[in-house]
Amino acid sequence: MTEGNFVDYVKIYVASGKGGKGSTHLHREKFIEKGGPDGGDGGRGGHVILVGNKNLWTLYHLKYTKHVKAGHGGDGGSSRSTGADGEDKIIEVPLGTVVKDKETGEILFEITEDGESKVIAKGGKGGLGNWHFRSSTNQTPRYSQPGMPSEEQDIILELKVLADVGLVGFPNAGKSTLLSVLTAAKPKIADYPFTTLKPNLGIVAYRDFQSFVIADIPGIIEGAAEGKGLGHYFLRHIERNSTLLFLVPADAEDIEKEYEILLDELRRYNPEMLDKDRLIVVSKSDMLDDELKSEMKVELDKAFKGTEYMFISSVAHQGLQELKDKLWKMLNS
Template sequence: MGIPNFVDYVKMQLRSGKGGAGIIHFMRAKFLPKGGPDGGDGGRGGHIILRGNKQYATLLHLKYRKHVHAPNGQTGGDGCKTGANGKDVVLDVPLGTVAKSEDGEEILLEILEDKKKYLLLEGGKGGWGNAHFKTATHQVPRIAYPGEAGLAAWIVLELKLLADVGLVGLPNVGKSTLLSVISAAKPRIADYPFTTLLPNLGVVAYREQGSFVMADMPGIIEGASTGKGLGIRFLRHIERNSVLVFMVEATVADIGKAYALLQRELTAYNPLLLDKPRLLVITKIDLLDSTARADLVRTIPSPIQTLFISAHTEEGLTQLKDAIWQALHPVG
């Protein structure tokens, strides 16, 4: 499935609520003219909370909410009544969302579970009323505390798609075609580079009851890790993939050279990406005769498990799904 209006990055100014003030108050009744202190505490300020929601696939619904402020807590009342807490603000986000500091250096939260709430900014505590300060030697306290200030910060939300398998390759290598053939996804396909401008997800059925989620990423070119082409915008999604499938077209002059380029770009972005299990898939193999196929094998790098496929004729697709499944579910 393609993801319409895909938004995977938003920056928001968030502020939790201020705590309500405690009050100074003394009990007064007809037959109790000098009652003790009964000033109540202020209520807590509202929290800012992120909640995982598997129904969302993008951050589009938050794109235009630049400023989000939680309500303040209410002032305490007489009779030791605590003020009402400020209402929490709950922001639903897709699974795989990461909350970061404004500069992007510090990861604050990772949202991985559906319906689970994650506290992002805590509301300020309510201040104590004067009832809190009564002691045997200080029976008429005339002191109360104001509520604590809430927290304010610019927060970056980044979505990293949760997919089992990520397709990595140069533009126009056949990633979208493969996804369209082995899943129900309908990505945009054309015979020119950078047809895929947004990630596409597809659920691939395997054998009788198995399945896995595959993500087709926009093509990577040399210099992508420094911002060329579509740059690093979509490389972050690869960080969530359990298995990486490197795809190289059969008609390129040197398979090893093309594979090395993809490795360099991923390493420059995040060296840990190459610690993931990976496969090398040679696409469009139907375009080569037996002699050309034999010549092709000489340029394949080793050691890496290599498979030959044609999405057009469906050659090798069963073997590819078997290899992916085994990589996702290693024995021992």
């Protein structure tokens, strides 16, 4: 999937169909001059329904969809015939889609399972025909119910990427490179900040034909929790990941400080994210010799306060199998 095709935010106006009106027909046929009421009911208006589809990874197919309107219910007819129901409109969305009210920002619901369906705009109920209103004192009612009106709403669809492992780090920490060597994904890689502007997903093949999904999220900067830089755009995708993989490059000026800034941004955005399992990886460690690694370990043992860490090099393919083993163990513990 190219970066331009990854769409995770769309606004759509949805409107259900209005219900059909009931009929006020009176039965007439040869030799029956004054038959009773036989007006049928109006049909139900169509619903607008959101359905989860596990085969979708993005909202790109809705990028140019601004209005979704369901069909109106048909009017009732003679001989107590009911009007046709309005056509429902189905909107398929990827798993992890959050539906919000555009006016209030309120979260209406989330779609997290394949085949899960939610009605976002309910079709109007059809009106009753005059057959329902006959009585001993009013044997030929000449009135019926109109159909119920439609519902309309402006909604926001927001995708939070569903992945097992989320890569967290500053720009240029080596996240895209790691994703490219662990999976078949082909993210854009360059030696300048913010190469990654959209989340990249990759499937890590593990032993015995097993696998797990890893997501490379756009790089974090200080102030992201307040929306600075890519801000909330990147942070919301991390909410869905069960395990967080923090990448800090070996050539960072202060590894401990970088890690603390990353943690602080997550804490300020959503404190619950600190409850997730996390693993720290010192990337680009092929530039370290054994003596320098030993010295760093003494410092990192104090800095990371019991949180597990390991050294890897994506370019030199050092420690990658150990990393996959560790992540698999964390995901299945």
